[in-house]
Amino acid sequence: MAGLRGRAAVAATNKFAPQVAGGFVRQVLDRAIDGVGPLPSARKAADAHLVDTDGDVEAAITRLVRRHTALAGAQGFVTNLGGIAAVAVSVPANVVGVTLVQAHMVAGVAALRGYDLTDPRVRNAILVCMLGEDAVKDLLKSGKLPSPPMTLATSPVHSPELDRIISHEVTAELVTRTVGRRAVTLVARRVPLIGGAVAGGSDGWSTRQIGQYAARELKDRNIPKRQA
Numbered sequence: 001m002a003g004l005r006g007r008a009a010v011a012a013t014n015k016f017a018p019q020v021a022g023g024f025v026r027q028v029l030d031r032a033i034d035g036v037g038p039l040p041s042a043r044k045a046a047d048a049h050l051v052d053t054d055g056d057v058e059a060a061i062t063r064l065v066r067r068h069t070a071l072a073g074a075q076g077f078v079t080n081l082g083g084i085a086a087v088a089v090s091v092p093a094n095v096v097g098v099t100l101v102q103a104h105m106v107a108g109v110a111a112l113r114g115y116d117l118t119d120p121r122v123r124n125a126i127l128v129c130m131l132g133e134d135a136v137k138d139l140l141k142s143g144k145l146p147s148p149p150m151t152l153a154t155s156p157v158h159s160p161e162l163d164r165i166i167s168h169e170v171t172a173e174l175v176t177r178t179v180g181r182r183a184v185t186l187v188a189r190r191v192p193l194i195g196g197a198v199a200g201g202s203d204g205w206s207t208r209q210i211g212q213y214a215a216r217e218l219k220d221r222n223i224p225k226r227q228a
Contacts, residue, residue: 029123069208072101073204102211109218114223
């Protein structure tokens with residue numbers, strides 16, 4: 001069983017590797033922010049949640065995270081219905097789907113909190129939030145990241161070199177996270193519906209955790225309205 005898990009992880013990594021080259025996470029982030037297909041722009045989606053909550057920013061964030069948690073769980077289920085034979089194919093599709101949903105969600109949180117989504121510093125902060133709190137703490141401790149998301153978003157200067165470092169770390173984390181999860185659920189894939197349910201639940205749970213971390217980390221920068 002250990003050998004089977006190892007071979008599956010290697011196969012998945014090899015299958016995914018060509019797709020992560022050339023700024024994979026940056027391309028996905030651009031599409032998440034600008035919108036793609038039926039997915040509206042992050043700003044438009046955030047504004048819709050704000051309207052639905054009568055202008056309550058915190059309620060809108062809660063609603064946005066809940067919605068994206070459901071989306072991540074659903075796409076995880078769909079891309080993992082193929083059973084154990086589809087592992088090498090479903091991993092890339094699942095990575096793209098989860099990354100798009102999570103980037104769209106964190107960008108929406110940033111928009112609701114008053115950040116400029118066109119600012120490269122804010123985009124770096126969004127990507128770092130997608131790593132999740134534990135991974136960020138580890139990277140800060142090891143010195144691979146200079147500062148947490150909030151500090152990155154409000155830094156006085158933008159560093160192109162930091163763009164490269166963050167893209168690398170986020171991509172590596174996405175591959176590790178996805179391949180590791182598939183190794184754990186490999187046995188469940190023998191029964192396709194169960195495999196899909198396990199993967200979908202995992203994607204939904206991780207998305208919720210990332211959304212809550214982004215909501216804690218990205219402090220409000222909205223300018224208070226003056227009383228007339």
